[in-house]
């Protein structure tokens with residue numbers, strides 16, 4: 459994938475008005491900030507995640523700041539089946555009639571370990587949550603996205619999804635798979651209303667990063683808010699012609 463950066467992008471205040479955008483992992487970290495920023499720019503945001511209290515806190519924050527009323531979908535990607543995603547897609551279709559954007563952001567980093575210590579349950583969980591879930595969800599959502607004038611599908615990768623790194627085992631493999639999944643969809647839906655791109659957040663001040671680098675000073679890291687120009691660009695109409703690209707958010 460060709461790499462592109464747009465971190466100097468300055469979004470218009472109403473960039474996402476009238477857009478309906480689903481964000482996975484919307485209760486914490488980068489997904490939480492993306493949901494707040496999309497709503498601030500006018501989007502109706504569908505907040506998907508596994509911890510309802512966190513989703514409700516984001517919901518309340520959007521309402522308090524005067525954003526369009528969001529929706530909540532409590533779903534754990536670990537246990538969700540194809541039928542869960544089909545039911546979810548039909549709920550979205552019935553309620554909104556279209557879907558203008560999906561940010562696949564939810565993800566897990568199990569433990570960093572030597573390759574021979576990777577346990578099959580941890581490997582399977584990483585693949586289920588980081589790859590299989592987003593794949594099945596996308597299959598279910600594409601027909602609803604095709605009802606939008608233009609729709610943006612964004613997958614979240616990582617530096618270790620492009621170059622393998624010692625001890626990053628399951629997570630790195632799952633992010634390589636994410637890039638592959640995005641490329642297949644981008645190629646298949648080229649010249650349709652659905653564009654597919656990948657975002658690499660880069661080192662960002664979140665719970666996941668702190669777990670991977672416990673000794674690091676988080677104040678040295680970019681915050682989720684710092685990344686938002688790229689996330690907003692990808693959901694806005696300026697990126698309509700971008701397809702099959704990888705965006706570095708830093």
Ligand SMILES: NC(=O)c1ccc[n+]([C@@H]2O[C@H](COP(=O)([O-])OP(=O)(O)OC[C@H]3O[C@@H](n4cnc5c(N)ncnc54)[C@H](OP(=O)(O)O)[C@@H]3O)[C@@H](O)[C@H]2O)c1
Nearest residue numbers: 483486487488508509534535536564565661662664666667
């Ligand atoms: N932070 C970085 O430096 C960095 C760098 C490169 C790539 N990334 C990628 O960026 C994305 C966001 O990362 P982050 O740093 O914001 O991580 P985070 O703070 O750990 O947040 C991850 C989010 O995903 C949700 N999630 C995890 N497992 C889930 C499941 N089974 N079902 C539904 N939701 C689930 C979490 O929900 P709960 O809050 O309920 O646990 C949380 O809201 C991830 O895809 C990550 O791989 C991050």
